[in-house]
Amino acid sequence: MSTTPAANRKAILVTPEVCIGCRGCQTACKSWNQLPGIPTKNRGSAQNPPDLESNTYNIIRYSELPSENNPVRWLFISRRCMHCDDAGCMKICPAPGALYKTREGAVAFDRDKCIGCRLCVAGCPFDVPRYDKNNKVMKCHLCYDRIAEGLEPACSKACPTGALRFGDRDKLIESARKAGHEKIYGEADLGGLGSIFAFKDAPKIYGYAEKPGIPESVVFWHTVLKPFAVVGLGGAVAAALLHYVIVGPHREEEVQ
């Protein structure tokens, strides 16, 4: 199921410190993907809606943290599908073709093939997949329809500051290195993410796990229980056949 990394793997590089929190990316995403706008509520934060939704593929998270020289430090972080190379959602999905990898390395979805079981919710390390009213999966697909035609995704196209940059994954990592980022979040995690982050600080400051991973039970299921489904059934049938041939059936008349 794991695909070989695409030679022309594309990615989005997120640089939170460059983001001004304008949310042009959120708007452009809704516009391109024809997702409805929804009334927002004041919850004491400019972050709206509070998290990803079936009609909101990306959001800007607004974090207020105290810093050394300021009572408040604003952080704006783009949150969206990470387009993992080793994608937990694809691993756990029971419906062929419902979630698939594009040639550019995007994890896209096919609503006709989705059966609405919502197991991808359990497989995703980043709590990304959402379901709409028709019980079909909805999430960022890296604008696979645009990038296949040589365009860039709607969000990065709309970004006025370069906080979201789209391009060849290797080149983006190289340029982030040159800009002084020693570690790039997502460079190697889960086989390499398609959304990579140039963090200045520890990932947890930005709301991301230090070492993201597919839930252990899902890994156990994939590496142990799935092979056992073949070996176990085959073994039980083989044992029965061997018993019949070697020991033979149990005949009451023989037992006295």
Add this chain to the structure above:
Amino acid sequence: MAEMVRKAKTGEIVNHWVLAVSCILLIITGYAFLFQLKQIGALFGGFNAMKAVHNWAGVVFSLSLLATTYSYLSESLHLGPDDREWLRKGGGYLTRDKPVKIPPMGKLNTGQKLYYLAVLLGGIAIAVSGFVIWFWPDGRVIRIVSHLAHNLAFSLFIVAVPVHAYLGSLANPGTFRIMVYGTVPLEFARKKYPKWIEEMKRK
């Protein structure tokens, strides 16, 4: 014709078939989901339709499993010294040359009792986790736990069910007819289920 003794009532025979057919249907569709087997999906008219078959077969299986508690549960919970001895001798199934004298058994032998208890517990686990996956769409942790429970119980079924089917047919000539007619010859029953026959005589 030899004198026959009734071991299974008509309702029990029907319910066992309902349980068996739904279980096999669930296992087949389960494998198709587990390994994304498109060919099996096509047999059901696609994965969306197969999901409906899997879910509703699950409902049938759960109800049928519930009904089995009436037939087999109390007998299966009666485990004694004879059962320990039966297990020590592997039920007499493990040697060819000298037929092993096993302790006298009741209506169900030790293996059947333990199999029933395993299927009941595994069945409860697979049914509850299945219904959670079906009807409880929100909550990431509960889905992770249910997915694991569903697959662990599945691992039990795919090993236990083929062994059960073999032991109830080819391995024990003369027993498969219980699943069809519900009766066995009295002489056969005296040897196979002596404690049960004694018990019936006393009544």
